[in-house]
Amino acid sequence: MKVLVCISNVPDTTSKINFTENDTKFDTNGVQFVINPHDEYTLTRAMWFKEKQGASITVVTIGNQSSEATLRKALAIGADDAIRVNAEATDGYFVAQQLAEVVKNGGYELVLAGRESIDYNGGMVPGMLASILDYNFVNAVIGIEVIDSKVVVSREIDGGKEIMESSLPMVLGAQKGIVQETELRIPNMRGIMMARKKPLTVVEPVEAEEMTVAQNFEKPEAKSACKIVESVDELIDLLHNEAKVI
Amino acid sequence: MSILVFAESSEGKFKKVALEVTSYGKKLAEQMQTNLVVVTAFVEDTTPLAKYGAGKILIGNSDGLKTSDAMVYADFLVAAANQENADVVIIDSSVNGVFVAPLVAAKLQAGYASNVVALPNSLSPFVVKRKAFSNKAFNNTEIKTATKVIGLAKNSFGLFENPTESSVETFSPDLPDGRVNRTSVETASGIVTIADADIIVSAGRGLKSGDNWGMVEDLVEVLGAAIACSKPVSDLGWRSHTEHVGQTGKQASSNLYIAIGISGAIQHLAGVNSSKVKVVINTDAEAPFFKSAEYGMIGDAFEIVPKLVDKLRTFKAENG
Numbered sequence A: 001m002k003v004l005v006c007i008s009n010v011p012d013t014t015s016k017i018n019f020t021e022n023d024t025k026f027d028t029n030g031v032q033f034v035i036n037p038h039d040e041y042t043l044t045r046a047m048w049f050k051e052k053q054g055a056s057i058t059v060v061t062i063g064n065q066s067s068e069a070t071l072r073k074a075l076a077i078g079a080d081d082a083i084r085v086n087a088e089a090t091d092g093y094f095v096a097q098q099l100a101e102v103v104k105n106g107g108y109e110l111v112l113a114g115r116e117s118i119d120y121n122g123g124m125v126p127g128m129l130a131s132i133l134d135y136n137f138v139n140a141v142i143g144i145e146v147i148d149s150k151v152v153v154s155r156e157i158d159g160g161k162e163i164m165e166s167s168l169p170m171v172l173g174a175q176k177g178i179v180q181e182t183e184l185r186i187p188n189m190r191g192i193m194m195a196r197k198k199p200l201t202v203v204e205p206v207e208a209e210e211m212t213v214a215q216n217f218e219k220p221e222a223k224s225a226c227k228i229v230e231s232v233d234e235l236i237d238l239l240h241n242e243a244k245v246i
Numbered sequence B: 001m002s003i004l005v006f007a008e009s010s011e012g013k014f015k016k017v018a019l020e021v022t023s024y025g026k027k028l029a030e031q032m033q034t035n036l037v038v039v040t041a042f043v044e045d046t047t048p049l050a051k052y053g054a055g056k057i058l059i060g061n062s063d064g065l066k067t068s069d070a071m072v073y074a075d076f077l078v079a080a081a082n083q084e085n086a087d088v089v090i091i092d093s094s095v096n097g098v099f100v101a102p103l104v105a106a107k108l109q110a111g112y113a114s115n116v117v118a119l120p121n122s123l124s125p126f127v128v129k130r131k132a133f134s135n136k137a138f139n140n141t142e143i144k145t146a147t148k149v150i151g152l153a154k155n156s157f158g159l160f161e162n163p164t165e166s167s168v169e170t171f172s173p174d175l176p177d178g179r180v181n182r183t184s185v186e187t188a189s190g191i192v193t194i195a196d197a198d199i200i201v202s203a204g205r206g207l208k209s210g211d212n213w214g215m216v217e218d219l220v221e222v223l224g225a226a227i228a229c230s231k232p233v234s235d236l237g238w239r240s241h242t243e244h245v246g247q248t249g250k251q252a253s254s255n256l257y258i259a260i261g262i263s264g265a266i267q268h269l270a271g272v273n274s275s276k277v278k279v280v281i282n283t284d285a286e287a288p289f290f291k292s293a294e295y296g297m298i299g300d301a302f303e304i305v306p307k308l309v310d311k312l313r314t315f316k317a318e319n320g
Ligand SMILES: Cc1cc2nc3c(=O)[nH]c(=O)nc-3n(C[C@H](O)[C@H](O)[C@H](O)COP(=O)(O)OP(=O)(O)OC[C@H]3O[C@@H](n4cnc5c(N)ncnc54)[C@H](O)[C@@H]3O)c2cc1C
Pocket: A013, A037, B203, B204, B205, B206, B207, B229, B230, B231, B232, B233, B244, B245, B246, B247, B248, B249, B260, B261, B262, B263, B264, B265, B266, B267, B268, B271, B281, B282, B283, B284, B287, B299, B300, B301, B302
């Protein structure tokens, strides 16, 4: 089985979010970029397919040269090879079209992506990719088993989960739950050394339309100070009469 | 020209988000001087949609809709958008909404903006404000295509009544067979879900063990709230990971969010900051959550929460 894991390169979850150039650009100054957490979960699950089912694992990102560090980390975790499509990832549909090209050229049968990137929170790339490829698709996936070409997934729904069956080829948008927290792997020295020798191919983007353009950013309004309340009676009174939420 | 809204239902009744997208659609139709069409499946009583401004209602009853394959639902919405010549398609941000919206956008060759929080800032160019960076910022995004898909963030716009004479038609486009089949569902019955809740009661590692949740459950019960937890709580197995809220968990955007023994780490706040009123109960006056909350109590949850439950029981008995 050929598995493709889509990796989005995002600011670390603790990053300070600031903007420059009249609030039109994200300020990357001092920001550490990491594998999108949801993608780290899928990559970990993919390693299981590699080790238990002999799958080959390719990681891919659409991004400029600075995103290669993140791809190298994915290789150090255990992916076999990496592809970088040399373009700025701005619009979800543009990214999905680039990924579709990679999938077609590489003949990947199972494409794993994350529920959303934690920067733009688009939640759009996996579904668009499945549409373009006409692959079967499930999102919010918290469990995957592949038996021959049958795929059984569990999907998180409001207040519970559902089990779905489908078949390869397939795109999945996955999230926390797909592996245990303790299964996440920190690259070790040997992994890092080996990663240097693994192939990282850079390809140029195909012609594709951008359907949306991010204009400028705004910060939420500053919040007024927290009211410290001394008793539960006072709290109930404030929630009822002032905030009007109970 | 028209605005098309997808009104999601569950067990024959409209979800609250369905009425919110209808409210939004109505205001957008006024702004764009066009008509609002609401498409739905399986529901017989459409009066709630008319109450929130639906002029035309399409009730889908194709056999193909009895599927759990979002691709088929996308085809259904695309057929409705084509029939109604829709300029804008509006979909909610429930688990099903975010499942189907990108598929509809790709099939319609329409630009898609998710997590939209307000009516467009301008129509030409078409610019909407959306949440980005996990609630730490907003981004104004231009949609450049002729047809547009908007994913409306939950609880961001509100409900606005706008009683309207509506026409109701059945709508039965041919749909393909689903290629993804649901084999079973597990849902806890009788609980309020994080997605639907007006009030969420959430607790963290401050509770010390998985055995101490009785008082939290009591508070949930008296408030008719949903229960939630921080990430370590689900990682430790104290609670199910379906209750985990935050950047890597569910989004909490309720009217009231009560955080008990939660420090307020940036990743936690990222998923709960869009709640309207936040209350924090924590022994540590320096806990970062106090900076994000509207109301706070500094003290021991094991003393405060049982008292709060007692007093709320009395309050509820008096105020109904
Ligand atoms: C990539 C990544 C993603 C993450 N995503 C999430 C996420 O989605 N959601 C999430 O929640 N976290 C997330 N985290 C974890 C986050 O960084 C914090 O570790 C976590 O939120 C802390 O949980 P907590 O507040 O329950 O525990 P703690 O930080 O241990 O806080 C416990 C609090 O309880 C208080 N306390 C102790 N005893 C009492 C008492 N008797 N009464 C009252 N208060 C008491 C303490 O003062 C303290 O403030 C993520 C981390 C990473 C690295």
